[in-house]
Structure formats: C-alpha cells, structure tokens
Amino acid sequence: MRREVAYNQYLCEVEKQLKSGGLFLTSRGEKVNTMVIGWGGIVFFWGRPVFLVPVRKSRYTHGLIEKSGEFTVSVPPKEDLKAALTFCGTKSGRDFDKFKECNLTPVPGEKVNTPVIGECWLHYECKVICRHDLVPENLDPEIDRKFYPDYHTFFLGEIVACYTTE
Amino acid sequence: MRREVAYNQYLCEVEKQLKSGGLFLTSRGEKVNTMVIGWGGIVFFWGRPVFLVPVRKSRYTHGLIEKSGEFTVSVPPKEDLKAALTFCGTKSGRDFDKFKECNLTPVPGEKVNTPVIGECWLHYECKVICRHDLVPENLDPEIDRKFYPDYHTFFLGEIVACYTTE
Numbered sequence: 011m012r013r014e015v016a017y018n019q020y021l022c023e024v025e026k027q028l029k030s031g032g033l034f035l036t037s038r039g040e041k042v043n044t045m046v047i048g049w050g051g052i053v054f055f056w057g058r059p060v061f062l063v064p065v066r067k068s069r070y071t072h073g074l075i076e077k078s079g080e081f082t083v084s085v086p087p088k089e090d091l092k093a094a095l096t097f098c099g100t101k102s103g104r105d106f107d108k109f110k111e112c113n114l115t116p117v118p119g120e121k122v123n124t125p126v127i128g129e130c131w132l133h134y135e136c137k138v139i140c141r142h143d144l145v146p147e148n149l150d151p152e153i154d155r156k157f158y159p160d161y162h163t164f165f166l167g168e169i170v171a172c173y174t175t176e
Numbered sequence: 177m178r179r180e181v182a183y184n185q186y187l188c189e190v191e192k193q194l195k196s197g198g199l200f201l202t203s204r205g206e207k208v209n210t211m212v213i214g215w216g217g218i219v220f221f222w223g224r225p226v227f228l229v230p231v232r233k234s235r236y237t238h239g240l241i242e243k244s245g246e247f248t249v250s251v252p253p254k255e256d257l258k259a260a261l262t263f264c265g266t267k268s269g270r271d272f273d274k275f276k277e278c279n280l281t282p283v284p285g286e287k288v289n290t291p292v293i294g295e296c297w298l299h300y301e302c303k304v305i306c307r308h309d310l311v312p313e314n315l316d317p318e319i320d321r322k323f324y325p326d327y328h329t330f331f332l333g334e335i336v337a338c339y340t341t342e
Contacts, residue, residue, distance in 0.1 A: 021187045053217030056319050139316040142308045150305040153222050
C-alpha cells in the first residue's frame with residue numbers, strides 16, 4: 011500500500027542510509043536500470059523540493075537520465091538488500107539486467123515513467139529541472155585529485171511524488 | 177556556551193527555518209556582512225558534509241565569498257529576529273552595515289575567519305570546496321523565466337564546524 015508522505019518527513023533517515031549502504035537511483039531507457047548513490051541529498055530550491063544526485067559521466071545511468079529527464083530514488087530497509095546494494099553499486103547496467111540479477115521488482119511510478127523498487131520502503135519520484143557538470147577549475151584541487159577525472163554531473167530533480175510502501 | 181553538535185543533528189530544524197523566515201548567510205571582506213537565504217540545504221558529497229548555498233551574482237555577498245572562500249550559516253530562533261531577517265533579506269551590504277543596523281553581534285568563528293551571529297542558536301562554519309555557476313541551457317525554461325536572468329552561483333561549503341550557542 012502506498013502512503014503519500016511529505017518530502018521532508020524522513021530527511022534524517024535518508025541522510026543516514028545514504029552514508030551507510032546507499033540509496034537506489036533508478037533510471038529508464040530501453041531497459042530499466044538502477045545504481046547506488048552514497049552522496050547527494052534533499053535540498054530546497056526555486057520554491058520546490060529537490061533531490062540532488064551525482065552521477066559520473068561514464069555511468070550507464072548518466073545517459074539514461076540525460077535522455078529521459080527523470081529518475082527515482084528508493085530507500086532500502088536498514089538490514090535487507092545488502093547483496094543487491096553491493097551488486098548494483100559495483101556492476102554496470104550495460105552488462106547486466108540488475109533487477110533480474112538481484113530479484114528486484116520494478117513498480118511503476120505515479121508521476122514519472124521510471125519505476126521504483128518494490129523491495130524498498132520509501133520512494134522519491136523526480137523530474138530533472140537543472141543539471142550541473144562539475145568544472146575542475148571550480149573544485150578544490152585536493153578533491154579533484156582524489157576523486158576524478160571521471161567527473162560527476164549533478165542532477166537536480168524536483169521531487170514530484172514521495173511515498174512509503176511499508 | 178558553545179556546544180559542538182553533529183552537522184546532521186538538526187537537519188529538520190534547518191530545513192524548516194530555511195523555508196519559514198530564512199537563515200543568515202554571513203561573509204567577510206573589508207567588513208562583515210550577512211544576507212538571508214531561503215533556498216539551499218545540507219548534503220553529503222566527497223565523503224564530507226556540505227552546506228549548499230545559492231547567491232545571485234549581483235549580491236554583495238557573492239564577491240565576498242568568492243574572495244574569502246568561506247562563509248557561515250546561522251540559524252535564528254523561531255520567533256525572534258524577524259525584523260533583522262527582513263532587513264538583511266532586503267537591503268544590500270553595499271549600502272548598510274547590517275550588523276550595526278540590526279544590533280547583531282558578530283562572534284568570531286572557530287575554524288574560519290568569518291564570524292557567526294551571536295543572537296542565533298545554531299551555527300555552521302563552511303569552507304568553499306566547489307562552486308557552480310548556473311548555466312541557463314541546463315535549467316528548466318520555466319524556472320529560467322521565473323527567477324532569472326540574475327543567475328545564482330551555488331557555493332558548496334564543507335562544514336568544518338557546527339555548534340549551538342543556546
């Protein structure tokens with residue numbers, strides 16, 4: 011059963027899970043794909059709630075979001091889905107059907123054409139309203155050396171639906 | 177008395193105040209200045225906590241942060257400082273000494289050379305590790321029309337200290 015919740019009702023839970031295990035970032039092209047993010051967060055911009063997600067340009071997900079202009083974020087339960095998080099966080103959607111490999115259930119979104127993950131308990135549907143390509147000159151040199159040159163794009167997705175499925 | 181707190185201890189309070197009254201964004205050049213932000217938020221990037229603040233290029237604050245590479249964010253008490261929030265949110269530091277005009281007390285930062293505001297209860301000291309200039313082509317056209325052409329720079333400040341002074 012879906013239960014609509016305010017986008018900011020579970021800020022702390024989302025932040026915690028982001029840093030300890032990660033969140034599923036799902037996107038859709040010819041096939042549905044998901045990856046795991048450990049960075050990002052929920053902010054408020056232009057009078058609207060926004061999920062900020064970073065995706066490196068080399069990633070399969072990058073092209074899917076660029077093309078579709080949308081994504082979903084699904085928050086896994088604390089203890090479950092560890093194997094799926096590991097698999098989806100280390101394998102590419104170019105090589106695997108991750109939903110099939112991990113027995114994840116794609117459940118249709120309400121406001122976007124990208125599904126959410128049935129095994130998760132909290133979901134954000136997002137439409138991209140802004141993107142930033144990281145520019146090396148505008149980045150701290152220490153961070154640049156440590157994490158790049160495969161630069162991130164920051165996708166800013168307006169949260170158009172948020173619900174739990176517990 | 178300063179009491180160190182985790183950067184994510186008051187996520188919900190910060191988000192709430194951001195949208196209802198705003199937060200003080202303080203910067204420093206030849207003089208100290210503060211403005212009010214109603215957009216932005218706390219995210220997690222590059223394995224570190226980051227305060228994301230938007231500043232339009234025309235603002236006095238913009239040049240100050242560009243030059244100093246740091247800022248502080250101070251969270252006002254729920255009911256107080258309304259007049260100061262209004263003044264600091266509508267007047268320019270080019271024309272006024274806002275601290276003097278509003279009887280705000282600049283209190284020296286711990287890890288940065290920018291002060292925090294003594295009358296506030298929660299403070300974040302931040303060092304800029306990344307900046308993004310908004311690029312119109314990467315922005316939703318409706319948002320572009322509604323809020324610009326005085327484009328924001330997004331300053332991403334690593335939170336290097338966080339404390340309450342209640």
